[in-house]
Amino acid sequence: MRPIGLIASDSSENEARVILNQTEEKRVKVEDLVLVDNRNEGKILAVLRRGRGTNENLKPGGYNPGVAYARVGGSPSTVKETYDFTLSVIGEIKEAIQQNRRILAPGSPVYLFEDIENPMLYLAGTKHKHSIGYYVSHPSWPVPVDESFIPYHIGVFASTGGGKSFLARFQIIPLFLNAGFDVLVLDWKGRDYAPYYPEENVISISEIALDPETVVSYLCEKMGNFGYTGLQARGTLTQALEDFIYSEGWRGLDVKEFRRVLYKSMISSLNPKGLTSGRPFEDQQRFERSYKRLNDSDIQTILGTLTSEDILRLVRTRRLIILDMKKTGKDEKLSAFLTFARYLMDLMQMDVDLNLALVIDEGRSTAPLTQRAYRRRLPI
Numbered sequence: 001m002r003p004i005g006l007i008a009s010d011s012s013e014n015e016a017r018v019i020l021n022q023t024e025e026k027r028v029k030v031e032d033l034v035l036v037d038n039r040n041e042g043k044i045l046a047v048l049r050r051g052r053g054t055n056e057n058l059k060p061g062g063y064n065p066g067v068a069y070a071r072v073g074g075s076p077s078t079v080k081e082t083y084d085f086t087l088s089v090i091g092e093i094k095e096a097i098q099q100n101r102r103i104l105a106p107g108s109p110v111y112l113f114e115d116i117e118n119p120m121l122y123l124a125g126t127k128h129k130h131s132i133g134y135y136v137s138h139p140s141w142p143v144p145v146d147e148s149f150i151p152y153h154i155g156v157f158a159s160t161g162g163g164k165s166f167l168a169r170f171q172i173i174p175l176f177l178n179a180g181f182d183v184l185v186l187d188w189k190g191r192d193y194a195p196y197y198p199e200e201n202v203i204s205i206s207e208i209a210l211d212p213e214t215v216v217s218y219l220c221e222k223m224g225n226f227g228y229t230g231l232q233a234r235g236t237l238t239q240a241l242e243d244f245i246y247s248e249g250w251r252g253l254d255v256k257e258f259r260r261v262l263y264k265s266m267i268s269s270l271n272p273k274g275l276t277s278g279r280p281f282e283d284q285q286r287f288e289r290s291y292k293r294l295n296d297s298d299i300q301t302i303l304g305t306l307t308s309e310d311i312l313r314l315v316r317t318r319r320l321i322i323l324d325m326k327k328t329g330k331d332e333k334l335s336a337f338l339t340f341a342r343y344l345m346d347l348m349q350m351d352v353d354l355n356l357a358l359v360i361d362e363g364r365s366t367a368p369l370t371q372r373a374y375r376r377r378l379p380i
């Protein structure tokens with residue numbers, strides 16, 4: 001450890017300024033980690049934050065010979081020049097780091113951690129074996145992770161291009177796997193994960209079977225809500241569609257067969273007597289108009305056969321599954337997510353220990369929608 005200066009006056013238990021020894025101002029940098037040997041007892045780990053340079057001869061807003069000299073372009077004396085950093089206390093070094101409760105005594109010496117002395121060891125104590133990334137500028141100082149916090153929510157925030165997906169791919173996912181969790185990644189754009197993992201770890205969203213509730217609302221939406229704007233009016237048609245979808249008889253069909261079966265079932269429940277006027281006939285016509293809006297790729301999306309159980313089983317055997325969501329609309333993505341989330345929630349309500357990490361990339365663009373969807377569709 002290299003001595004770099006002394007604690008200045010006006011210190012407190014969690015913040016102080018350190019006056020740097022001469023020439024240290026050229027070496028010491030913001031974010032450097034230091035140890036304060038507190039004369040009031042304790043070895044204190046701290047981080048340098050805001051640096052400051054002071055020269056009595058160059059005080060602005062007043063007159064003195066130094067300022068006058070500077071005004072005419074002369075180089076001022078450095079005799080009265082000092083440098084200091086504000087130091088922010090991390091904690092007292094004991095077996096693990098603890099809150100520091102004693103005032104840092106002015107005059108206490110401050111030492112810099114050099115590259116070979118890894119201060120992360122103090123942070124971790126002996127019990128944390130997992131780490132993530134490394135401390136800024138020090139690749140040999142991996143940052144320890146307290147394993148007991150992994151089951152809590154983890155958020156990664158940065159502007160676009162800030163490295164969120166990279167962090168998840170290279171650090172967070174390996175961390176989960178090393179800590180014994182199985183991992184399901186929802187790759188919202190299908191761009192950040194799916195191309196980089198072996199095929200056996202990737203499944204496509206169109207392979208997934210959506211739950212009936214989701215399928216009904218998805219089809220309604222794709223059929224323009226049967227041309228209605230109000231919910232009540234479209235009751236009969238929605239009811240007929242629900243009867244059909246909840247019957248589950250269409251699972252496993254191909255697109256053409258699905259079309260045929262859907263059409264037949266809807267017509268026979270909307271207009272069973274084959275009337276050519278009146279309400280049943282109007283409902284039939286309304287359905288036929290909406291049905292034309294439904295294209296094959298819309299249908300393909302709901303014909304996947306993988307159930308939530310299948311997905312979970314896959315995650316269990318392969319440990320890591322990327323769900324590739326490219327080329328699908330927001331509604332389908334959200335539907336697949338909600339179907340699986342609902343399944344997981346049911347399991348959790350039965351007190352099943354899932355031991356599963358869900359990585360949701362691009363939460364940013366879907367979060368408001370998801371929240372609304374949650375409130376509307378999920379019983380939480």
Ligand SMILES: Nc1ncnc2c1ncn2[C@@H]1O[C@H](COP(=O)(O)OP(=O)(O)O)[C@@H](O)[C@H]1O
Nearest residue numbers: 157158159160161162163164165166167168192
């Ligand atoms: N730690 C890193 N080291 C080097 N390059 C990185 C790092 N993190 C991200 N990048 C680069 O920045 C680009 C954008 O990162 P990305 O993780 O896709 O950002 P975000 O998900 O926040 O939009 C990546 O394609 C990669 O080239």
Ligand SMILES: [Mg+2]
Nearest residue numbers: 164165192361
């Ligand atoms: Mg990203």
